[in-house]
Each structure stands twice: as structure tokens, then as C-alpha cells.
Amino acid sequence: MEIIGHTRQLNLLRGFLKNNLFFSSYLFRGSEEIGKKTIALEFAKGLLCENKTFGGCSSLHQIPNERASFCLSCFDSAKRDFLMIDENFLPNQVIESDDEKAYGIDTSRAIIKFLSTAPSVSQRKVVLIDEAHLLTQEAQNSLLKIIEEPPANAVIILITDKPSYLYETILSRTLQIHFSLVSQQTIIHWLEKLVPRSPKSEVEEISRLSLGRPGQAFKFSQDKKLLMQFKKTVLQLLHFESKTIGQRQVLLKDFLETSSDLRVDMAVWQTILRDELLFSFNLADLPLILSKKRSMASGDLVKILKRLLTFSETAENFPATADACFKQVALSIPSC
Ligand SMILES: [Zn+2]
Numbered sequence: 001m002e003i004i005g006h007t008r009q010l011n012l013l014r015g016f017l018k019n020n021l022f023f024s025s026y027l028f029r030g031s032e033e034i035g036k037k038t039i040a041l042e043f044a045k046g047l048l049c050e051n052k053t054f055g056g057c058s059s060l061h062q063i064p065n066e067r068a069s070f071c072l073s074c075f076d077s078a079k080r081d082f083l084m085i086d087e088n089f090l091p092n093q094v095i096e097s098d099d100e101k102a103y104g105i106d107t108s109r110a111i112i113k114f115l116s117t118a119p120s121v122s123q124r125k126v127v128l129i130d131e132a133h134l135l136t137q138e139a140q141n142s143l144l145k146i147i148e149e150p151p152a153n154a155v156i157i158l159i160t161d162k163p164s165y166l167y168e169t170i171l172s173r174t175l176q177i178h179f180s181l182v183s184q185q186t187i188i189h190w191l192e193k194l195v196p197r198s199p200k201s202e203v204e205e206i207s208r209l210s211l212g213r214p215g216q217a218f219k220f221s222q223d224k225k226l227l228m229q230f231k232k233t234v235l236q237l238l239h240f241e242s243k244t245i246g247q248r249q250v251l252l253k254d255f256l257e258t259s260s261d262l263r264v265d266m267a268v269w270q271t272i273l274r275d276e277l278l279f280s281f282n283l284a285d286l287p288l289i290l291s292k293k294r295s296m297a298s299g300d301l302v303k304i305l306k307r308l309l310t311f312s313e314t315a316e317n318f319p320a321t322a323d324a325c326f327k328q329v330a331l332s333i334p335s336c
Pocket of ligand 1: 049051052053056057058070071072073074
């Protein structure tokens with residue numbers, strides 16, 4: 001997928017490659033669906049490429065009819081010096097715990113084994129760990145050794161939107177690259193090219209509801225049902241605090257029956273309240289979902305937001321309590 005936004009981070013990574021400046025481990029952190037994995041993949045190609053080109057040799061040959069000359073590493077279809085850890089990686093090594101998928105000790109062992117031999121085609125060996133927060137404590141402990149004393153030519157790129165799940169000892173030994181949300185205007189320009197002939201209002205709506213995440217905007221543009229579902233969630237959560245207890249009970253029942261992840265809904269709710277707060281501070285260019293100000297006192301907003309944050313944190317740390325947390329916050333926030 002095309003990379004959009006993140007100019008500063010891209011310049012930094014391109015600069016590393018150009019100036020032959022390498023670190024043995026990186027941490028790409030930032031919200032979900034903003035492009036971390038896409039950028040990490042292109043950076044990994046650059047690390048493996050003989051020409052040290054971001055995106056590999058193929059990014060040099062986008063001009064039609066130009067004779068392509070690929071370096072050996074970029075030509076290697078087996079990609080022997082690259083290991084990708086994600087949900088597709090050896091399914092038997094992704095273990096289940098607490099209803100959540102996780103990377104267990106076997107995954108770490110496979111990474112260590114992969115990095116223990118010299119590169120075969122490239123000058124380096126690169127491991128990319130997507131959703132690194134899924135590494136169990138045991139797996140992190142085992143991986144720590146190789147992060148502390150990496151073999152020559154080994155590079156590990158960890159990607160996560162939940163860095164707090166990783167050991168401080170891992171975090172402190174990686175070069176952390178922070179990725180932030182992509183501006184609505186940038187997403188709109190990109191969508192206009194991606195889905196030409198779409199009505200302007202629809203493009204703007206998708207951009208707004210993607211909350212600064214191009215990956216989400218792409219999914220919405222391809223899946224109208226998903227977009228409608230998300231829009232419904234936003235509309236239900238909007239003005240929630242002004243609803244009567246009876247109305248809240250009805251909405252709550254619907255959420256408990258139909259939501260695929262109440263933790264995500266709570267995050268959306270936070271964004272709505274955060275937007276309202278930005279409006280109340282006259283920061284009208286920063287809100288993500290809302291397009292206009294409502295009349296809620298900022299003191300009330302802060303109170304509700306604080307309560308929501310506390311329960312969201314509990315639900316995030318103990319996923320089994322998500323239902324109870326959502327219910328608690330929905331029924332206990334004061335009416336405004
Ligand atoms: Zn190359």
C-alpha cells in the first residue's frame with residue numbers, strides 16, 4: 001500500500017540508509033492503522049538492498065519500459081534474509097491465552113535461530129515483529145538477550161501501538177520512532193486519487209471517521225458496511241451523556257449484543273469527548289471526528305473523560321472486564 005503522511009519519519013529512515021547508519025533494533029510506535037507496518041516493510045527492504053534504497057531496488061524502477069536491474073537481495077524471491085512475525089507466521093507457534101492471541105517462547109526461539117546464522121544473500125538479516133505487544137513475558141525475556149547482544153548484521157524491527165506492554169529493558173535498547181496521526185487533508189487528497197468519482201461528501205466523511213488513520217480510511221472506502229457500522233457507533237456515543245437512563249439502557253443493550261470489541265468503542269468515545277474539549281478550547285483545527293462545537297461545559301467534559309479513561313484502562317489491562325467496564329461508565333456518568 002502507498003505510504004501517505006509521516007514525512008519527517010520517512011526522511012529520518014531514508015537518511016539512515018543513505019548515510020549507512022544502522023541500529024540493531026528499532027521500535028515503530030503509534031496508533032493502529034496509520035502505516036507503521038507498511039513503512040517498516042519498505043525500510044526492511046532498504047536494509048537488505050545492496051543499493052541501500054528505501055523500498056528496495058523495485059522503487060527505483062517505477063518508470064514503465066525502463067530496464068530493471070535488481071540487486072541480488074532484492075531479486076531473491078525466497079527472501080532468505082528476512083523473517084516476518086505476524087498472524088501468518090507458523091500458526092502452531094502463535095499460542096492462545098486469555099482469549100487473546102500471543103507470541104510465545106517458540107516464536108522467540110525461531111527468531112534467535114534465524115539470526116544465529118550469517119546472511120545468505122544480503123549483508124544483513126532482518127526480523128520484523130508486527131504487533132510486538134503480543135510477545136508473552138517469557139518470549140520477551142528470551143528475546144531480550146538477543147536485543148542486548150545482537151549478532152553482527154542482525155536487525156530487529158518491533159512494531160506496536162501498545163508499547164507499555166513491552167519490558168522497559170526492551171524499550172530502552174531500541175531506537176524508538178514515533179508515528180502520529182495523518183492529517184484529514186492528506187487523507188482526503190489520497191482518497192480522491194484512490195477512489196476517483198466518489199462524491200466529495202463521502203470522501204470527507206470517510207476521512208473524518210478514519211480518525212487520522214489511512215489504513216482505516218482504506219478499509220472504509222472498500223467496505224461500506226464497515227463504514228456504516230462505525231458511523232452508527234459514533235452517532236450512538238455522541239450526546240450519550242445527555243440521554244436519560246432509560247435511553248442509555250437501550251443503547252447499552254445494543255452495544256453489548258452487537259459490538260465486536262467494546263474496548264474499541266470506548267476508544268472512539270474518548271475521541272469524541274476529546275474533540276469536544278478541543279472545541280471548547282477553541283482549537284477547531286484539531287478535532288478528528290466532530291465537525292462542530294456542542295454546548296457542553298469543559299468542566300463536565302473533563303469529569304466524564306476522566307471516568308471513561310479509568311474504565312478504558314481497566315478494560316485494556318483485563319480484557320475480560322470490558323463488558324462490565326463499559327456498562328459501568330455508560331450508566332454512571334452524570335447527565336449533562
Ligand atoms: Zn536492491
